[in-house]
Amino acid sequence: MTGYEVTSLVELCRAAGEIAYRYYDDPPQELKQDLSVVTAADRAIEQFLAAEFDRPENGSYLIGEETVGLRDEAYLAAALEAEYCWIVDPIDGTAPYATHFPAWGISIGLMRRGVLSDGAIYLPEQDRLLITENELVWEYRGIRAGQPERRPFEFVAPPLESGRPVGIPQRYAKHGEISFSNQVYVWSCCVASFYYLFQGKLLGYLVFAKLWDIAAAMAMLARSNWCIRSTAGQPYALDWRRGDFRLQPGDAHRWELTSPLAIGATEEIVSYLLANVNLPEKQ
Numbered sequence: 001m002t003g004y005e006v007t008s009l010v011e012l013c014r015a016a017g018e019i020a021y022r023y024y025d026d027p028p029q030e031l032k033q034d035l036s037v038v039t040a041a042d043r044a045i046e047q048f049l050a051a052e053f054d055r056p057e058n059g060s061y062l063i064g065e066e067t068v069g070l071r072d073e074a075y076l077a078a079a080l081e082a083e084y085c086w087i088v089d090p091i092d093g094t095a096p097y098a099t100h101f102p103a104w105g106i107s108i109g110l111m112r113r114g115v116l117s118d119g120a121i122y123l124p125e126q127d128r129l130l131i132t133e134n135e136l137v138w139e140y141r142g143i144r145a146g147q148p149e150r151r152p153f154e155f156v157a158p159p160l161e162s163g164r165p166v167g168i169p170q171r172y173a174k175h176g177e178i179s180f181s182n183q184v185y186v187w188s189c190c191v192a193s194f195y196y197l198f199q200g201k202l203l204g205y206l207v208f209a210k211l212w213d214i215a216a217a218m219a220m221l222a223r224s225n226w227c228i229r230s231t232a233g234q235p236y237a238l239d240w241r242r243g244d245f246r247l248q249p250g251d252a253h254r255w256e257l258t259s260p261l262a263i264g265a266t267e268e269i270v271s272y273l274l275a276n277v278n279l280p281e282k283q
Contacts, residue, residue, distance in 0.1 A: 002060040017124035045090035053086040064088040085111040087215035093189025105191035109215025116238040119216025121191040156200030157265035164203035167193040180276040204264035210255040
């Protein structure tokens with residue numbers, strides 16, 4: 001598959017979810033070099049999606065969490081400039097997945113000529129899928145049950161209140177300073193955090209992640225009027241050439257955001273988050 005076809009992507013997400021469930025009760029797992037967890041399911045799903053997306057002879061490339069380290073620099077350079085570059089996280093939230101905590105999902109983003117343009121995120125445990133189509137985000141329910149319902153998805157803007165929780169990444173939980181009184185959720189899963197953020201169940205989201213963790217969700221946010229700013233105060237851009245990601249070969253933190261992002265429905269919410277957090281530059 002090269003072009004962006006919603007029906008095909010919905011089916012690919014459903015099939016990837018079924019692969020995840022094959023390993024769900026006994027997922028062989030190991031620690032990667034960065035101490036994150038990887039399972040056989042991660043690798044099987046990425047192999048399945050690579051068969052669809054990794055076709056450079058047709059102008060279609062794949063940047064996936066589990067295989068990006070195997071690519072040579074010529075392939076990666078071509079992928080970042082390609083008309084179709086698929087950004088895949090086969091299981092976002094591998095640690096929750098491995099322990100049956102229902103905060104994990106599959107993320108497929110599309111980058112076209114360096115710009116994140118479209119994407120799909122699927123949460124099999126909730127049987128919910130969000131996907132972009134033209135200028136809208138659509139929600140599918142009941143895919144796994146074989147009776148999908150499709151409806152336009154509406155972003156819900158919550159009020160700024162201390163009783164609503166904030167999603168934060170592991171790095172803030174371990175090394176950061178937070179002075180707001182809101183509860184914090186540290187799910188180790190971007191797609192779950194984004195899904196509940198978009199519904200207004202989270203006040204905001206502080207995220208420090210890699211390209212494949214957020215590619216699809218960022219394409220969805222482009223269809224909203226929500227606010228995204230880095231902790232340095234800069235607006236986020238969907239174009240990787242703007243410097244939002246560390247992409248230099250040899251960088252130990254390659255593919256990571258250059259600085260954490262604060263995301264919320266309004267400038268007021270994002271300013272509130274940024275005024276109450278501090279993350280040391282070195283951990």
